[in-house]
Amino acid sequence: MDRSSRIKGVLAGGSDGWEVFHRSRAMIAAGVPVTELTIGEHDIRTAAPILQEMHRSALGGHTGYAAVPGTDALRDRIAKRAEERTGVPTTRDNVVVTPGGQAGLFAAFMAVCDPGDAALYIDPYYATYPGTLRAAGARAVAVEARADHGFLPRRADLEAAAGGAKALLINTPNNPTGVIYGRETLEEIAQVCQDHDLWLVSDEVYDTQIWEGAHLSPRALPGMAERTLVIGSMSKSHAMTGSRCGWIIGPEDIIADLIDLATHTNYGVPGFIQDASDYALAQGPAFEEEISAPFARRRALAQRVLSTQNVVRSVPSQGAMYLMLDIRATGLSGSEFADALLEDQHIAVMPGESFGAAAAGHVRVAMTIEDNAFEAALRDLCRFAEGRASRAA
Numbered sequence: 210m211d212r213s214s215r216i217k218g219v220l221a222g223g224s225d226g227w228e229v230f231h232r233s234r235a236m237i238a239a240g241v242p243v244t245e246l247t248i249g250e251h252d253i254r255t256a257a258p259i260l261q262e263m264h265r266s267a268l269g270g271h272t273g274y275a276a277v278p279g280t281d282a283l284r285d286r287i288a289k290r291a292e293e294r295t296g297v298p299t300t301r302d303n304v305v306v307t308p309g310g311q312a313g314l315f316a317a318f319m320a321v322c323d324p325g326d327a328a329l330y331i332d333p334y335y336a337t338y339p340g341t342l343r344a345a346g347a348r349a350v351a352v353e354a355r356a357d358h359g360f361l362p363r364r365a366d367l368e369a370a371a372g373g374a375k376a377l378l379i380n381t382p383n384n385p386t387g388v389i390y391g392r393e394t395l396e397e398i399a400q401v402c403q404d405h406d407l408w409l410v411s412d413e414v415y416d417t418q419i420w421e422g423a424h425l426s427p428r429a430l431p432g433m434a435e436r437t438l439v440i441g442s443m444s445k446s447h448a449m450t451g452s453r454c455g456w457i458i459g460p461e462d463i464i465a466d467l468i469d470l471a472t473h474t475n476y477g478v479p480g481f482i483q484d485a486s487d488y489a490l491a492q493g494p495a496f497e498e499e500i501s502a503p504f505a506r507r508r509a510l511a512q513r514v515l516s517t518q519n520v521v522r523s524v525p526s527q528g529a530m531y532l533m534l535d536i537r538a539t540g541l542s543g544s545e546f547a548d549a550l551l552e553d554q555h556i557a558v559m560p561g562e563s564f565g566a567a568a569a570g571h572v573r574v575a576m577t578i579e580d581n582a583f584e585a586a587l588r589d590l591c592r593f594a595e596g597r598a599s600r601a602a
């Protein structure tokens with residue numbers, strides 16, 4: 210039976226970029242000890258009080274169909290948090306709750322793109338982006354943010370791609386690079402969006418993981434609230450990846466459309482998950498800081514390890530739970546390096562190429578294992594890179 214060209218086009222015949230991850234999981238299943246630094250998954254589990262609230266809510270009967278847009282309480286909580294963080298007036302009518310940020314991204318592009326419309330995204334990118342845009346029917350167009358420009362998009366490149374496009378997707382703090390877009394970059398992006406009448410979809414799921422500088426939501430820039438959809442999630446900020454709870458914040462009319470879409474797709478998010486999310490958000494910034502603290506600590510450890518050698522160079526990591534390492538001095542591509550590191554050292558990292566052409570010659574390291582093991586793995590990685598570099602020389 211033939212399948213739709215949409216579904217066959219999600220990966221556009223390419224790979225999903227997760228080969229090293231799949232191989233390392235297969236090695237682990239075969240009993241080989243592998244140090245896993247691939248996926249953006251915390252090494253802690255969802256905190257017990259959040260699970261107790263989930264349990265209380267479920268036992269209390271919140272197990273039927275929940276309000277499709279999200280419960281009033283959770284939408285109010287998300288709106289209040291957004292308003293406090295950005296200064297942009299926000300009410301529950303600006304919020305729809307989604308089954309995670311990933312579903313929010315898909316829904317956002319369903320809402321802003323017609324089939325075949327160009328949707329721009331920045332390369333390096335979170336591995337699912339192009340497939341998500343294509344699944345929503347859009348034509349995914351990459352705009353490179355080059356390593357020699359600090360992985361920040363340049364206005365001229367955005368301008369060159371923006372003519373006739375419908376939307377631009379950005380992500381700050383950024384996965385995979387760890388870069389945070391500063392005010393100047395965001396103002397340029399806002400100007401391009403306004404000049405070319407683009408929707409801006411701003412993926413801010415790492416907005417609590419800030420190691421340097423500050424997170425600025427582009428929705429707060431003049432003239433942007435009416436053309437910005439912000440993607441948020443409980444996954445990274447509250448170690449709730451498995452709960453599948455996220456949201457979209459945007460103008461009331463498109464949020465109403467997105468609620469109609471939710472009625473015809475996921476039909477809401479389980480009530481007990483929403484109650485637990487509301488409880489988690491009510492714990493405030495101190496709790497969010499506690500969840501992000503291990504990554505801040507490991508980033509400091511990594512900086513110390515990396516300062517002892519000069520083969521592996523770190524891209525300044527300002528936020529998010531990853532390090533992007535430039536391994537070009539080894540003479541290997543990111544994929545060759547990741548393959549050899551897994552083979553030789555049983556350490557799994559993501560090749561930069563999994564995140565686009567602009568990240569070639571890099572690897573992404575997730576800071577998601579216990580501090581001592583993380584430091585040891587990074588030391589082994591550096592020693593391995595030094596060996597390869599001297600072989601290449």
Ligand code: PMP
Pocket residue numbers: 249308309310311312335380384412414441442443444450454455
């Ligand atoms: N955006 C980015 C940049 C991500 O890294 C992720 C998850 N790794 C997501 C969105 C989706 O997260 P979730 O669906 O768990 O909210």
